[in-house]
Amino acid sequence: MKLSMKTDYALRAIFTLVEFYGEKPIPIRELARRNEIPKRFLEQILLQMKERGWVDSLPGKVGGYRLARDPSKITMGEIVRHFEEVLAPIHCVSVAGYKRCSQEPVCRFRRLMLNVRHVVATMMDGTTLAAVYKGLPVTNEEVFSEPLVEGAGI
Amino acid sequence: MKLSMKTDYALRAIFTLVEFYGEKPIPIRELARRNEIPKRFLEQILLQMKERGWVDSLPGKVGGYRLARDPSKITMGEIVRHFEEVLAPIHCVSVAGYKRCSQEPVCRFRRLMLNVRHVVATMMDGTTLAAVYKGLPVTNEEVFSEPLVEGAGI
DNA sequence: CTTATATCTACTAAATTAGTCGTTAATGAA
DNA sequence: TTCATTAACGACTAATTTAGTAGATATAAG
Numbered sequence: 001m002k003l004s005m006k007t008d009y010a011l012r013a014i015f016t017l018v019e020f021y022g023e024k025p026i027p028i029r030e031l032a033r034r035n036e037i038p039k040r041f042l043e044q045i046l047l048q049m050k051e052r053g054w055v056d057s058l059p060g061k062v063g064g065y066r067l068a069r070d071p072s073k074i075t076m077g078e079i080v081r082h083f084e085e086v087l088a089p090i091h092c093v094s095v096a097g098y099k100r101c102s103q104e105p106v107c108r109f110r111r112l113m114l115n116v117r118h119v120v121a122t123m124m125d126g127t128t129l130a131a132v133y134k135g136l137p138v139t140n141e142e143v144f145s146e147p148l149v150e151g152a153g154i
Numbered sequence: 155m156k157l158s159m160k161t162d163y164a165l166r167a168i169f170t171l172v173e174f175y176g177e178k179p180i181p182i183r184e185l186a187r188r189n190e191i192p193k194r195f196l197e198q199i200l201l202q203m204k205e206r207g208w209v210d211s212l213p214g215k216v217g218g219y220r221l222a223r224d225p226s227k228i229t230m231g232e233i234v235r236h237f238e239e240v241l242a243p244i245h246c247v248s249v250a251g252y253k254r255c256s257q258e259p260v261c262r263f264r265r266l267m268l269n270v271r272h273v274v275a276t277m278m279d280g281t282t283l284a285a286v287y288k289g290l291p292v293t294n295e296e297v298f299s300e301p302l303v304e305g306a307g308i
Numbered sequence: 309c310t311t312a313t314a315t316c317t318a319c320t321a322a323a324t325t326a327g328t329c330g331t332t333a334a335t336g337a338a
Numbered sequence: 339t340t341c342a343t344t345a346a347c348g349a350c351t352a353a354t355t356t357a358g359t360a361g362a363t364a365t366a367a368g
Contacts, residue, residue, distance in 0.1 A: 001156075002240055002245070006325080006326075006327095025344095040328060041328085043345080058334090058335080059333075061336045061342070063334085063343075065345090088156070090162060091156070093297055103166060107292075108286050108289065123270055132262050137260060137262065137265070138264050143252075159358090160356080181313065181314090182313085212313080212314080213312090213315080213366055214311095217313045217366070219314090
């Protein structure tokens, strides 16, 4: 259910590129430092994001990375899906990552998983980098004081 | 973002116990066969579910496993959370599995992740085994014909 | 006392995750 | 042209997690 560090790092990095969108390119070194990401690992991540056209780069003295598209034209869903393969909780309710499961005709919980996939996909695909960037960081009070269903954790 | 096989197997098995709730105990062999789960692996899973009080067992010739509590008193959230540790997409928005992240004060996407966690937790914690069992299995047509946001996969 | 079941403890093979490392190529400035 | 600084490329690896296996013991019914 959890995102990998790679996805987390990708999001951290791209949001600092959002911050400097339209300005000068930011070198990996700086992206790594600001977001506490191992530099050589970030290199791979940025390369993938470049292949997908979200980012571009310039070598040389004043080189670095820039956001290649308007942040209102890139969704969270695209990025997370690229690094995680699937948003769905199980493959049998995934469209892009669908894999047949022998239990499909009798599985009781498949419908719930489909519903979960649907709300998550809707939220992720409906949210652009620009929209996320406009929001303020959430505080820990908000995280922990949230109205939880049945008092359960998480 | 995806459930492990262990969680999947746990859910498969517990739903056949729901099916026989109030009747005679079902042996592992039978649970494994019906749900296509490796028997020795299922053994471990059932033991964990027994420790949590969802299931009990009888050894001996007519032994096997039974659901120990009413299926309307067990939620999907409890089970998934037990086997996955967290429902949240990242630790920093998890209550039970919270881990501090150095980026918290500046992280832009933490709020979206909190919202995702919230809807998933609400769905999972608000759904009992009994409620899931009442529903019919979903068809592949329903899975693939779903109204997708922006035409994106999954 | 036999047979069929659960229980306990440990081990392991495969896959995935989270990186590292060495080298080359491009660019701008001196 | 040469130097410093950056990205790009390809391979390698260590640690962790996942998905199991295996062998032996305990319990109950007939």
